Amino acid sequence: DAGITQSPRHKVTETGTPVTLRCHQTENHRYMYWYRQDPGHGLRLIHYSYGVKDTDKGEVSDGYSVSRSKTEDFLLTLESATSSQTSVYFCAISESGGRQPQHFGDGTRLSIL
């Protein structure tokens, strides 16, 4: 299995609080992604990174920000969490972008009350 660790695995928090999810990889892959998975929507891309300090928005980026200061870490931040951001969040990595498969972490289940 690809070395991808997501933390925390579960989190419950309140509306309006900041939340940061971490994705850590040991594969030295250039590309990293954050998705959210909701019933009826499949997986939707939030943000992605194509190198250290190189990030861009995905399909559902409103309310989220990301940072990548090291190859191995990709952080997803909800500046002020809302109940609509309750979801399961997956991190993925890829060696060479769209030409190669993505490898996924086991997800973070986030509940915002």
Next chain:
Amino acid sequence: SQQGEEDPQALSIQEGENATMNCSYKTSINNLQWYRQNSGRGLVHLILIRSNEREKHSGRLRVTLDTSKKSSSLLITASRAADTASYFCATDEEPGGTSYGKLTFGQGTILTVHP
């Protein structure tokens, strides 16, 4: 927006039977990928088929791609109880030479294989 639409949404079969799942998409693609997700886990890559390929095999898996119909199918032969999972297609749509891997996923097919 969801590029891939999968059919059926749920499929229930007996061990030993074949399972076929279909995926349709709307725009031109560079490649189409199939993933499996077991309950409570992340997605696992199964097969990637490029737009200039028509069929690929991997063990008991067979994927076809028809770019004229904008559709793909995943066939699992001689299914096992361990194949019970959700299956997703995903498309890489970016034109040109650089692809960042901004995949668009379908909603998935839930496959249940009964022992």
